[in-house]
Amino acid sequence: MRNIVRTAIFLSIVSGLHNAYAVPSFARQTGLSCNVCHSNPPELTAFGRNFKLKGYVLTDITAKDKVGNSRDLLLSKYIPLSAMILLSDTAYQANQPASQNNSAGFPQQLSIFLAGAFASHFGALAQFTYTHTDDHFGMDNTDLRYANQGKLAGKDWWYGITLNNSPTVEDVWNSTPSWGFPWISTASGVGPLASPVINGALAQDVAGLGAYSLWDNHLYTDVTLYRSEHAGGSVPVTGTGYQYNISGVAPYWRAGWQQTFGDNYLEVGTYGIYMSSYPNAVSGPTDSYIDPSFDFQYERPFGANLLDAHGTYIHEASNLGATYATGGATTKSNHLNTFKLDSTYHWRNKYSATGALFSTTGNADQLLYAPAAVTGSNNGNPDTSGYIAQFGYWPVQNIDISAAYTGYLKFNGASTNYDGANRNASDNNTVYMALWVNF
16 A cells, blocks of 8 residues: 555656656767657667667768768767666565665666767667666677668668677567566566576676678568677686576577558567576586577557557576586476566657566476575475556656556465565565656
């Protein structure tokens, strides 16, 4: 009841204001407002998807040198820098033991972006982030890309090269993990034990080089190879203290087909990764993971309003030979199935309401998912499911004020006493309120 009252007070304050993971340096570069590329930052519109595919470059400028030779040149009139600050407060349904309720993030996150066109056909989104929990800056989502165009089988063909630090960060849809819902969320809540590798486990911990293409404005393909790089770790890499140390390379694949039907837009696709990994080392026995995944994105405008939906399904099969040998798992073969579905209705780029469902299931393993107060599993089962309801308001295009409620139906294998210390799944429910400013 207290959480409901807090939310009502917050929303009443919000409604009194008057007339985004958008990166404003892109807006300064192109001269376009944020809502041309974003329906709800970081959700990309069709224009925003094309802008990213084409290397974050809107136009090419051709100049001639003193002897008349043509040279490509594109230098922005502005230094391509932006900043983002996220302030938040998280209220829990039940306090974690010996901790206070209402955890404030001031800031929860502060990011500096180097984002824009650096040359003809070449641009980047590089994010450097301070986080409240770590109390230091670090490299965040980063994607550098070269793009060009030609013809293939008589059809338009865009192709490019991407250098990035997180599988799926190169993707242009909001149905895959890096840019999927929730767009912002608490950094102080309790997270479930189990999640597939492709679902963020390698984010900012790898370096990848890949090639992508879009043919006939329908068929998108991407293959990227990743290696462990462990930002902040020892050089050269020893793997000590890191669960994942890639053996050779980890190939990531992506294929998607986009199509319009009247006012309707639909993308359906597949993505995934295969990784052989040395736990806490760079040689010896390995664990292996393969994550075939499927996704869709749907959009339908209603005048100045927009309805969209995203869904993803990830099946992970793992062979934990190395972990099993050291007593970290009761079985070598394990699996996880993760499903996410969200839908947002946007009112005139001012308001948004989102509902989402999420679920992860898998086989039980008493060692892999061991009991522990708050964070563990009493029955060795990783099953977690729940829902999110979020409301957002943009008084102006670069400021987002939002409130979200996350509810758990099951957590780490049970609805009640999931950890063996009498904590229930619903005790981890949260009310999250945030102010998000981009400049």
